[in-house]
Amino acid sequence: MENMDTIREHAYSIYKKERSISYVEAYLNEAAPGTEEAAAFLAEIKKSHYARLRKLGVGFLMFGGLLCFGSCVITLLVGHGGPAMYYTLYGLTIAGACIALMGTGYILGF
Numbered sequence: 001m002e003n004m005d006t007i008r009e010h011a012y013s014i015y016k017k018e019r020s021i022s023y024v025e026a027y028l029n030e031a032a033p034g035t036e037e038a039a040a041f042l043a044e045i046k047k048s049h050y051a052r053l054r055k056l057g058v059g060f061l062m063f064g065g066l067l068c069f070g071s072c073v074i075t076l077l078v079g080h081g082g083p084a085m086y087y088t089l090y091g092l093t094i095a096g097a098c099i100a101l102m103g104t105g106y107i108l109g110f
Helices: 004-018 021-031 036-078 083-108
Strands: none
Touching (some): 004 021, 004 036, 021 036, 036 083
């Protein structure tokens, strides 16, 4: 059995390369099956992975909200009918809503 420090280093390098927990879990089950240290390290990697996804999701959510707000402001400033107002009102609002929905998916872990 390998030293636990080298197992941790190799598992972390797998995570950095693949950005997937399933590869790390498979490696840890193969290299150190049933050890509590491996389970604790996997929990640590999962925690950092989901924290990264939440941070990314909040950024998308904020950007989508800003696009929707910007669409509202531009529509109020333009104030007349025409293609420019329709593109701004509907185009930016739909894009902002889709980006915000994507951010919500990242936050919830989909």
